[in-house]
Amino acid sequence: MSAADLARLQFAATTGIHWLFVILTMGLVPIVAFLHTRAAYTRDPARRAVRERMTRFWGQLYVINYAVGIVTGLVMEFQFGLSWSGLSKFAGNVFGAPLALETLIAFFAESTFLGMWIFGWGRLSRGAHIALIWLVALTAYASAYWIMIANGFMQHPVGYEIRDGVAHLTDFGALLANPNALLALLHITLAALTVGGVLVAGISAYHFARGSEDADQFRGSLRLGVVVGAVASFFVVIAGDLQLPLLRRTQPMKTAALEGGDVERVEARLVQEHGPGDYVFAHDWLRLSMDVMTIIGNTVSTVTLIAVFLLRKDWLVRRRPVALLMTAMIPFPFIASAAGWVVREMGRQPWIVYGELTVEDALSPVGRTSLAVSCAVFVAIFLALAVTNWTLIARFARRGPSATQLGSTEPLADEADGESAEGSGGGPGGGPGDPGGDPGGGRRVVVPVL
Incomplete structure (x- = not known):
């Protein structure tokens, strides 16, 4: 393999694995926020207790995924300097600001709000605690917006000019309103909600299938989960189709490969515009990935829609x-999402910044041996983190709410002996861990042990 192939393999593998964390984070956090809000404003103490318990259960799965996923995000940042210094040199004036904002939001704002939410059980007022989880959701999607702005520039560069061989930002508004980024963000948002909805529905169905005591x-x-999955999976197909008219204008080879167009005519046009190059790259992979995404998307949409009607008859x-069928569906939205990522990234070859910078020109002057070693190390680390993440999620998902540690409380030594540790919160209504109760609550908050 050439140095360029090794660098591409490394970035493709690590980014693809990292993306599985991201898509679940985006899909699960609004569901957790909704559940927390509904639990906090439920008046009946018994129903509030159940809903808060389930909020903590799903919140713990979210925290596990976030905690392990953020490590993959930190590690992945190093690859821009290691393998793609040409990209930073050419597009750093445009590309750098969105990447920096995404890093600040994801690694500082989002993680700060999440930490406060984790430690806020039984300590913060109901309104403040709910506001924190919604801020976590808001910053998660703000982070996704900025990374898509950066990626959108690579797919369809706008708002810039070339001076001395370097791209300089001339129109920040055009960069922020890049239609390639905004349409992709809409598609990704709906895909994430599909992933989150199917995961929640699948784990819930698993507990009914096994006859769990918490069923x-x-x-x-x-x-x-069924309703969110059904609605999101229906509209994600529509959002995907909305991108096609733009792609026909800006990336004609990608759409020609996907739609069976005249590839030779498009190639001749690109050669005339940009000079000789390999513009017919991996078309079989593009079509296969598109077919996988489309088939899975339509299947998930159909099954979840039928499941909505089956809910009425229990x-x-x-x-x-x-x-068990609902449980077996859990991995398929992840596969469809990964296939969609392949279509988006591979379809613009040979460009790393479409029409301006090729992959070969963006490559760092690093030897094949160094790239081979870094590729093996990076992929091994990311695979280990992915296995760790899914092992922890599966373990806590099987155990159910009774084993949830997030937000649970323990009585202090001076409390009455017969009082339940789960009945903390000290607020009106006496619900367990009532977020509207006394901020102190006279108890210790237990956070999940990963």
Whole structure:
């Protein structure tokens, strides 16, 4: 393999694995925020207790994914300097600001709000605690916006001019309103909600299928996951189609490969505009990835839509094969999302910044041996982190709410002996860990041990 192939393989593998963390983070956090809000404003103490318990259960899965995923994000940043210094040199004046903002939001603002939410159980007022989880959701999507602005410039560069062989930003507004970035962000948002909804529905259905002692507590989560998955998976197909007219104008070879167009005519046009080059790159991979994404997307949309109607007759709860089918669907939205990422990134070859900078020109002057070693190390680290993440998520998902550590509380030594540790919160209504209770609560808050 050439140095360019090794660098591309490294970045493709690490970014693809990191993307699985990102898509679940974006899909799960609004569901957790909604569940927390609904639990906090439920008046009936018994129902509030169940809903808060489920909020902590899903919140713990989210925290695990976020904690491990952010490590992959930190490691991945080093690759820009290691393998792609040409990209930084050419597009750093444009590309750098969105990347810096994404880093500040994801690694500082989002993580700060999440930490305050984790440690705020039983300590913060109800309104403040709810505001924190919604701020976590807001910053997660703000982070996604900035990274898509950076990626959108690579896909469809706008708002710049070339001076002395370097891109300089001339129109910040055009960069922020890049249609390639905004349409992709809409598509990704709906894909993330599909992932989150199917995961919630699948884990909930699993507990009904196995007859878990906590199964009845998953009834509300099952409904929410099925509805979110059905709505999001329906509109994600529409959002994907909205990108095609823009791609036909800005990346004609990609659409020609995907739609069976006249590839030779498009290649001749690109040679005339940009000079000789390999413009017919990996078209078989593009079509295969597009087919995988389309088939899975339509299947998930159909199954979740049918599941919405099955909820009315309680078949998802009573029919074990149907419940197991929902559980078996969990990995498929992840696969579809990864296939969509392949279509987006591979389809603009040979460019790293479309029409301006090729992959070969962006490559750092690093030897094949160094790239081979770094590729092996990076991929091994990312695979280890992915296995760790999914092992932890699967373990806590199987154990159910009874084993949840996030937000649970323990009585202090001077409390009455017979008082339940889960009945903390000290607020009106006496619900367990009531976020509207006394900020101190006379208890210690237990955070998850990963």
